[in-house]
Amino acid sequence: GAVVSQHPSWVICKSGTSVKIECRSLDFQATTMFWYRQFPKQSLMLMATSNEGSKATYEQGVEKDKFLINHASLTLSTLTVTSAHPEDSSFYICSASGTINTGELFFGEGSRLTVL
């Protein structure tokens, strides 16, 4: 199947700093990427949908100024958590759909963010 890779897989930062997480499709062009957040023992919560070259569409309750999403190319989307606080600590997962098995979603390994 197609490969989606996230980087970093884990990151620790100080409160007030910004953190960028990358999501790359390695062997296909991702026309749409999704960003999820997962709390311990809870389901994945969709944060936003991004289409290459367009502004991201955020789900209700997700602060777009807090979680900046960029999808500037067909193989890369980034999520920047701005002015991170401890409550932003979570597991962030991206998925992508595009030119392979049209309609199927491929998921990254996830990135664990810990804000001190």
Place this chain on the structure above:
Amino acid sequence: GDSVTQMEGPVTLSEEAFLTINCTYTATGYPSLFWYVQYPGEGLQLLLKATKADDKGSNKGFEATYRKETTSFHLEKGSVQVSDSAVYFCALGDEKLTFGTGTRLTIIP
């Protein structure tokens, strides 16, 4: 809104045991239903799916049937292996997915 209720884990079984992981849903319309699996250190992978009522999805010995009357999509396997140890997620939707909380399955030799 749409929701997925999934059997809480963790579930521990012996090798060759029969597996059932329950999944029920509420949804408007008739969305596609999915089971995803996440092996340690890897991303979620599509295990199987069903797109309409009474469809049966199957893969790697796992099966699930889209039951509209009971709004369920239970995952079953007749004889589990140690390599099936993973976290299993039930989900519904089309492009935007709604997930259950995941069930951690551990198979002991």
